[in-house]
Amino acid sequence: MKFAVIQFPGSNCDFDLLWAIRNVMGAEAEFVWHDEQSLAGFDGVLIPGGFSYGDYLRCGAIASFANIMPEIKRLAKEGKPVFGTCNGFQILVESGLLPGVLIRNEGLKFVSKWQALKVENHQSNFTTEYSKEEIIHLPIAHGEGQYVADEAQLAELKANGQIIFTYADENPNGSVENIAGIVNKEGNVLGMMPHPERAMEELLGGADGRKLFASLLKNFVATLEK
Numbered sequence: 001m002k003f004a005v006i007q008f009p010g011s012n013c014d015f016d017l018l019w020a021i022r023n024v025m026g027a028e029a030e031f032v033w034h035d036e037q038s039l040a041g042f043d044g045v046l047i048p049g050g051f052s053y054g055d056y057l058r059c060g061a062i063a064s065f066a067n068i069m070p071e072i073k074r075l076a077k078e079g080k081p082v083f084g085t086c087n088g089f090q091i092l093v094e095s096g097l098l099p100g101v102l103i104r105n106e107g108l109k110f111v112s113k114w115q116a117l118k119v120e121n122h123q124s125n126f127t128t129e130y131s132k133e134e135i136i137h138l139p140i141a142h143g144e145g146q147y148v149a150d151e152a153q154l155a156e157l158k159a160n161g162q163i164i165f166t167y168a169d170e171n172p173n174g175s176v177e178n179i180a181g182i183v184n185k186e187g188n189v190l191g192m193m194p195h196p197e198r199a200m201e202e203l204l205g206g207a208d209g210r211k212l213f214a215s216l217l218k219n220f221v222a223t224l225e226k
Contacts, residue, residue, distance in 0.1 A: 001043040001221055003029040006072070008052035008063050013086065013197065017048045020197035025213045032068065039071040042080075044220065047072075049086030049141070049195060059102060059144045060090030069095055081125070081220045082189040086142055089181070089191035098184055098191045099157070100149035106174025110143040114205065115194060116168040117180055121161045124183055125219040126190045129211035135168055136208035138194035145193040147175035147182075160185055165192055188220075 005018045014031065022029040029046070032039065039045065053062040063069075076082045076097055084092040092098045105111060114137050119130040130136065149157065154177065157163050165181035173193070181192025196209030 001027055001217065002041060003027060003044045003046050004032040004039050004042040005029055005046045005048065006034060006068060007031050007048075008034045008050070008066065008091075010052045010054055011048050011050035011087070013049035013195065016195070016197045017046045017085070020200045020209070021046060021213060024200045024210065025217060027217060034063065034066040034068050037067050037071065039068070039075060042075070044081040044216075045072050045075055045083070047082070047084035047088030047091055048197075049088060052087055052091065055087075055144070058090075058094065060087060060092075060094040063087075063091045064095035073097065076184070076189050079186065079188050081216055083126070083216065084191045085195050085197060086140075086145075086193055089193055090144065092189065092191040097189050098182060099153045100147055100182070102144055102193075103146050103148055104144050105142070105146050105172070110141075111145070111172045112139075112141040113172075114138070115140045115172060115180075116170075117165045117194060118168040120163050120166050124161070124164055124190075124215075125187050126183065126212055126215050127164060128219060129215040136211075137199070137206050138196055138209055139198045139205075140172060140194050142173070142193055145173040145175065147173075147179045147193075149176060149179075156185075157182060164190065165194070
């Protein structure tokens, strides 16, 4: 598979994502600038964290209108994997690829630390390498990570098994139902606030993020080969 790591003005986790998927996992990947209008030749999209366009208006709001977004939506519609972490998650909800919205943390403070998560759905295309209800640890670093959804959206997320990760032990930002990561109905678009790309090697504090990328590669490569 060949992945596009999208770069926006203000992205600061782009090199982390490129390193994770290319150098650690051995997949083919390259940067794609937000102003490009084609993702021809790519089999998946990774949207990094950071502060796209300085987080003006709302986090991810301006990025959702970038020239590259129609192509990201095309790949998503075709069933290709689209993954967004932190600001990438914010961009995915602002662009309508995922339901709900992300707002200021409940405590109105930026939170940066390692966070315990529970794998709520270990049968998604992004989590099959994890065990049922496995507790993992990934870094978080955000000021607007409180996930909010209305009752109808929450009911649908639960009914379809779209809640993939929840915060364990404590809720660092006030997200409804402790939600830390969700997928779309089709299961090929994942957005999450924690950073699995920063947890790829024990040298850096932990490697629980590797199983996410291993799951992604295993399941979507199998889909492409059908």
